[in-house]
Amino acid sequence: MRKKAMKIMPGKRDRILIAAVLFLLFLCAVPLCLRHFRHKKQLMLSVQRNGEELLLVPLSRDAKYEVLDDTAKEVPMETTLASLGEEADPARHAVNLIEVQNRTARCSESNCSNQICVRTAALSAASYDLPIVCLPHGLVITVKES
Structure with missing residues (x-):
């Protein structure tokens, strides 16, 4: 069965x-x-000079920023040190151009003496724990979470 x-x-x-x-x-x-x-969490670009925060902007927005002495402002992407003229005179002013593009930030130009800030790799989500530093200008560029 x-x-x-x-x-x-x-x-x-x-x-x-x-x-x-x-x-x-x-x-x-x-x-x-x-x-x-x-x-x-949103990644933010922070620019500090001598411990004072001059700029805090989202890393998601493509833009170029001019840091002139103790002020920071957005400028057109085509801006270069040469186009600034007298403003970029290293004897008178400390100038750095910071470029944010494709969620990365880098110091594209500077009128400092050693150019280490310009040669430092761009900051991104993968490498945001290493700052870009411009010692002659006392500038520290970091990416932090908001």
Whole structure:
């Protein structure tokens, strides 16, 4: 005698119970997912001179900034030290041009004596723990989380 294989068919109660458990799991997961995606940390470019913050802007926005002595302002992307003229005279002013592009930041030009800040690699999300430093101008460029 061969035994017949029993087919287990879930009843209506079982289906309702499974659906209720899945629904409760979904309800528990939604707030966790929302909290995770809502609190995304934004990377910010910080420029400090002698400990005073001159500039704090999002790294997600492409722009060029001119740091002239103790002030910082946004300038057109085409701006160079040569186009600044008398403003960029190293005997009169300390000038750095900082470029933010494709979520990276670098010191594109400077009128400092050693140019180490210009030769330093760009800051990005992967390398934001290493600052760009311009010692002659007392400038520290970092990327930090907001």
